[in-house]
Amino acid sequence: MTAVVGSVETSRIWSHQALGLHALVDAAGAVRLGGDGEDWARLVPLVEVTATGHGRMWSGERFIETAVGDRLIYRGHETVHDGGCERTTIRLSDPVTDLAADVTLETAADAAALRARVRLVNEGGEPLRLESVSTLTLGGVVDAAGGLDGLTLHWADNDWLAECRWRQAPFRERVVPLSRSAHGHEGRGCFERYSQGSWSTGRHLPLAALTDGQGHAWLWQIESSAGWRFETGEREGAAYLALFGPDDAHHQWHHTLAPGEEFHTVPAVLVRARAGGLDAAFGHLTDHRRAVRREHPDHRALPVVYNDYMNTLMGDPTTERLLPLVEAAGRAGAEVFVIDAGWYDDDAQGWWDAVGAWEPAPRRFPGGLPEVLDAVRHHGMTPGLWLEPEVVGVRSPLARTLPDEAFFRRGGRRVTEHGRHHLDLRHPAARAHLDRVVDRLAGEWGVGYLKLDYNINIGPGTENDGESPGAGLLGHHRAHLDWMASLLDRHPRLVLENCGSGGLRMDYAQLAVTQLQSTSDQQDLLRYPPIAAAAPTAVTPEQAAVWAYPQPEHTLDQIAFTLTGALLGRVHLSGFLDRMSEEQFALVRSALAVYKELRPRIAEARPFWPLGLPAWEDAWIAQGLRGRDATHLTVWRRGAAAAHAPGRDDERTLTVPHLRGARLRPAVLYPTTADAGARWDAASGRLTVSLPRADTAVLLELRPAASE
16 A cells, blocks of 8 residues: 655555554665654654664664664565464665564554564674664654643653652653754654663663553553663654664673574564553553463462561571461461572571572471471462572582583673672573472472572673673573473473562563562562552563561551552462461451452453552552453552642542443442442542541452443
């Protein structure tokens, strides 16, 4: 199909109706991705590549307007249909370097999400040193009025104990107008976020969004456990975005393609919502995440997990301490019991820098660790263990017996970080060691759940046979993903929890393989609500492990508060349940009973935020799940009422637009101790929730009368 885009005549080679996007090629063979009626000058080359000797045409902080990207020309495309999925590969080539770029665009007919990957092949006779490669670019993003003043930029900061902190600013506050006509050039800067080192989400989440005031939203996600970066800026009066894996400037990544060799970028996803704003966009992204992850029965069963660590044994387990907790967790209704860190600690100097062999400590378990695992099974639960597979402590015997090549190295020396070395899972000795460990735990001992932690940031990566550190990190992480998949191939019912000091490696390269994600190590029950509420932006609700750690010294309100926050995700129970009064224990049991009734709906529901994404200090926070037959909503009230909240201190009004006009009676599912109330105004779609006491929370069910 031929169309005039601005003043340029183009042909459409790919389209997707739900996204409103087209891949267009002009008479010279240049290919761009854009929307209906877009000005060609606002669009960006489909692939942007910097290579040594082939940089950018306009120098600055931006990684668009590259010489190679500008030269890439169209040489064909093909589309393959696989069930409900459509994959179109657009083939490009650079006549100067003979670099070929195959761009794969993967979509489903009824889904508003596009997943992209790029394969580069050196078809020339000389090596080509790559320094950055985009996975997905898009130009021409404007607000409803056709400009930039109405756009809002959304991004998420991430840190240990403070995950998923969403922020927003007017686009024009971050990308200011420059009076471009005076110079005839775009600016040199952009808004960018990127990872640093081996914690993929140690600084920020690998996703962000642009919205306008009319309910339109663009949301993107980069699926990388190694380096990633995104940028957005102005191009010809419109916004553009460009999504990357690792690059040389930010991750010490460069990759030399010898003649005939190829390189594959990390995947990236773009979502578009034409109504409903961020809530709708995150709904589409949730659908995508469910579609791309590995199938596993855990995604439907959602068993309750008890873990002995948080605010409880804190890495100091023994048979004597564990057995009362095992009995109490079983009585409460837990279905998995995880022995967290410390079960291997038999060293007077401490276990941190001695880990690696993963053998149980005899002094901790006089009758052997299998005695405790058998007790877990006796009480009707699946036994689980904590493991940090990628590290070997500097005092571990393995640090001496494994070859240097099995570890991360830079400058010819083994890298050490916080008393640990880091395994390179591309090396057969490293992989064979971990295979033996897991086959012993899952095979011989019958462990059905492994919490895979990762508590160091090893830096830019490893240099192996002349590769750059960033290339080594990417190679290791791809091997790590393959290793985890191989475990599930051999042990299909094994459940893997992804943990990186909580949520510091919370990306969908990992989460497409593992079944759960630890959302935080936060130990303050009053600090957890903004993390729990925002977690579904980063992970599907049924994969979001949220701690609930009731204690015998807690009031009933505190017990209910910590439990309520986990009921729309994956309950990760902890606490000294064995020391509780009957009344306290009953409150725990009732929460788990409610969860078991609710959990079949969690795995198919979409998240939403009727008060918007929470800020760190918000007093009132709300997060819901929108299901086919009912809507469930958690509301927290922390501390004093928010200073900006009008009216009464003990109530807040929320808008639930998808239920506007519906006849319903809000029902309190949990707890009854909070004395919560809720009033529904069908005409306006507004729900007024009252929580008479500070530091309380409530789980509500909103079910239209026609569905009762």
